[in-house]
Amino acid sequence: MSDHNQKIGVLVMSYGTPESLDDVETYYTHIRRGHAPTPELLAELKGRYEAIVGGVFPLRENTNGQVAGLQDKLEQLAPGKYACYQGLKHAKPYIEDGVEQMAADGIKQAVGIVLAPHFSTMSVGSYMKRAQEKADELGIKLAVVEQYHMHPKLLQALTERVQDGLRRLAEQTDGEPVKVLFSAHSLPEKIRELGDPYEQQLLETSAAVAEAAGVTDWQFTWQSAGRTRDPWLGPDILETLPVLREEGVKAVLVAPVGFVSDHLEVLYDLDIEAKAAAKELDMALDRIAMLNRDPLYMETLAESVIQALASEREE
Numbered sequence: 001m002s003d004h005n006q007k008i009g010v011l012v013m014s015y016g017t018p019e020s021l022d023d024v025e026t027y028y029t030h031i032r033r034g035h036a037p038t039p040e041l042l043a044e045l046k047g048r049y050e051a052i053v054g055g056v057f058p059l060r061e062n063t064n065g066q067v068a069g070l071q072d073k074l075e076q077l078a079p080g081k082y083a084c085y086q087g088l089k090h091a092k093p094y095i096e097d098g099v100e101q102m103a104a105d106g107i108k109q110a111v112g113i114v115l116a117p118h119f120s121t122m123s124v125g126s127y128m129k130r131a132q133e134k135a136d137e138l139g140i141k142l143a144v145v146e147q148y149h150m151h152p153k154l155l156q157a158l159t160e161r162v163q164d165g166l167r168r169l170a171e172q173t174d175g176e177p178v179k180v181l182f183s184a185h186s187l188p189e190k191i192r193e194l195g196d197p198y199e200q201q202l203l204e205t206s207a208a209v210a211e212a213a214g215v216t217d218w219q220f221t222w223q224s225a226g227r228t229r230d231p232w233l234g235p236d237i238l239e240t241l242p243v244l245r246e247e248g249v250k251a252v253l254v255a256p257v258g259f260v261s262d263h264l265e266v267l268y269d270l271d272i273e274a275k276a277a278a279k280e281l282d283m284a285l286d287r288i289a290m291l292n293r294d295p296l297y298m299e300t301l302a303e304s305v306i307q308a309l310a311s312e313r314e315e
Contacts, residue, residue: 007083009102009110009140010074010305012067013095013127016088017059017263021046023091030090052267062261062292063088066115066301069293073302082305083107089127099134110135111305111312112144115260117154117205119147120198122187143312148304149201150208157296158205158257159212161288165253166213173284176251179244180218182206184258185265186225186232199233205257223256223274224265237274245281252278254287260297262290 018027024046029036037045052058067086074082083105087098102110112131114124128144135142148154162180169178184202191198203220210218221240225232235243237254244252254274259266270287278285291297 006081007105007107008081008309009105009107010070010082010084011087011095011098011102011110011112011131011142012070012084012115012301013087013089013098013112013131014063014066014115015123015263016091017063018049018091019060021049024049027091048264048268051272052264059261059263059267062263063115065293066261066298069298070301070305073295073298074305077302077306087127087131089130095127095130096134099131099138099140103138103140107140109141109309110143111308112142113148113301113305113308114145115301116258117147117149117151117260117300118184118198118201118258119149120187120191121194121196122191123185123198141312143308145304145308147197147201148300149205151300151304153296153303154291154300155205155208155212157291157294157300158209158255158288161291162209162213162215162253162255165255165286165288166215169251169253169284169286172286173251176284177217177249178251178253179249180210180213180215181237181240181252181254182209182218182220183223183237183254183256183270184220186222186234186236188226188228189231189233191233202258206255209255209257224269237270238277241274241277241281241283241285245283249283251284252286254285256287256290260291262292266290 018024025042028045067084071084085098085101086093087095112128114127116124132142166178187198206220221235221237222233223237225236254270256266275285
């Protein structure tokens with residue numbers, strides 16, 4: 001225990017994903033606040049995981065890999081100073097489990113960071129609230145990284161990916177003009193009334209990446225909206241594609257800047273669903289490679305953690 005006493009804990013939070021097909025029901029029951037999905041919905045959800053190449057496991061591996069990558073990067077920048085812990089919103093280890101593990105290891109000071117660059121009260125804000133409550137209860141001082149959507153290294157990594165994607169599409173389509181569609185997970189429209197910064201931050205990232213990549217023809221669209229009675233932010237990419245086709249667009253590069261790894265929303269909603277929709281419309285559609293363990297993304301996270309700690313100490 002003693003070797004951890006001087007260490008700073010880093011709670012790396014994300015949405016979570018089931019570890020196997022058997023866990024899909026428990027996972028969605030947690031998301032749905034204790035209401036199990038109907039047999040029809042469960043079959044459809046399992047079908048999505050089964051449709052992904054390699055099944056459900058790579059999704060969990062991606063997140064584990066990002067936590068390990070961040071630990072390695074922090075170790076390079078500040079040897080022996082930081083210890084990373086994982087906390088998931090809807091799967092084990094839950095956010096509270098991560099904080100409890102830190103306390104058990106004797107950690108007194110920690111930094112929380114979410115594997116999502118853009119702040120929203122409904123996503124990042126809710127993770128931080130859960131982490132803060134548990135940290136307060138266990139006597140851990142917690143600094144937080146609220147957002148890092150304009151970190152130069154994040155923008156650089158995304159810019160390189162957009163440029164690569166444009167080159168790939170140019171080869172596939174004989175140089176057909178490409179429309180770049182930046183996308184992110186939709187949230188209920190009510191966040192606009194709350195003055196939530198999510199939408200604005202996504203547009204800031206998109207505009208900065210477009211400019212750096214030399215892209216003039218781009219727009220923002222949403223994806224992966226939940227199915228609730230409340231209206232969600234739109235238009236959805238599946239609504240955007242037919243409109244673009246009518247405008248004469250024949251090639252689209254999707255840049256899901258709201259996501260940092262190959263999750264279901266990318267591998268299913270874009271690679272399967274949006275690609276099928278584009279094919280129907282006789283459009284070429286490709287997407288940028290996800291960040292996953294990209295060194296520039298790991299540096300973004302590590303520098304953001306170190307900066308949050310420094311700001312906390314100045315206060």
